[in-house]
Amino acid sequence: MVEVSNANPLINTYLKYKWIFLSFVVSTLLMIAKFIAYYATYSSAILTDALESIINVVASAFAFYAIYLASQPKDLNHPYGHGKIEFFSAGLEGVLIVLASVFIVFHATESLIHPTLFKDLKIGLxxxxxxxxxxxxLGYFIEIEGVVKKSPTLIADGKHLKLDAVSGLILVAAVILVYLTNIVWIDGVASIIFAVFMAWNGIKIIRKSIGGLMDETNEEVLEKVVDILKSNQKNDWIDMHNLRIQEYGADIHIDAHLTLPRYWNLEKVHDVVHEFEDIIGESFNSAVEIFIHTDPCLPECCHYCKIENCPIRQVPKTVDIDWNKVNLSLNQKHFLENV
Structure with a gap:
């Protein structure tokens, strides 16, 4: 087993804190400003945006706690660390988005049935x-930071802020139309349209967070690992299977079975395994924990073994095994009959 981290965890955590705290402060100030705008105009569309801002504030506050908890070291109760709290944080943000969209639909419907006279729309606009x-x-830079730091919390918060910005564009257009035409129902319809759009994005965030909590395979990470293995494959790495990747927030856990020559001594196996682990771990800019189970080669492996002048070879090499994400993920050696 080896754990590799090419980035200072304290610096990473500080940067996450900085961005999420900035998100919290900005969201709080904007929420206050939007409610002032609503009471100045009584626009359903502006109230929609103000209510969405409440979610930004609550989500940012919980995200701050999630980043704090995710940065805590492993302990006896959490041997793989606390990183998965970030998936939970992202999922909570998605749930809040969906709940807010439902409330917005009810309020917008009521405003269509009982329209309210607007006041000064220029202020709200x-x-x-x-x-x-x-x-x-802000959302753009937070999402980029989340991708770089492999933080589901920051990615979700960044997407949420960008979603809020899209809502702003829709609502600004609606307010302008109401201001120019005096057609009041445009305000309510715009709110409902945005609420549906908001709910759909909230569901996508929930879906992704559930996938993370259930150890769903991240295809991008899996393909990266496969590419690393293919480009660095050694003849001594006779076979590899049962490759599994789990994400714990920004941290990655990888385990696999590696087939090595059965005539090697334990020291040689140990050195090759460490080389294998270093090749994978050094290719990521986040903490990577790797567990390798070694298997001795069997006579059936001779068909695809690349070792030249092997002292125990029984049959010549006749096939090549393509190390792709399907072959490497299978929980079996790649004997000739399985090729």
């Missing part, structure tokens, strides 16, 4: 426009 720009810029 100015505040929503400013909030749209700020949210998109």
């Amino acid at each position: 100015s505040i929503i426009s400013l909030g749209t720009v700020i949210n998109y810029i």
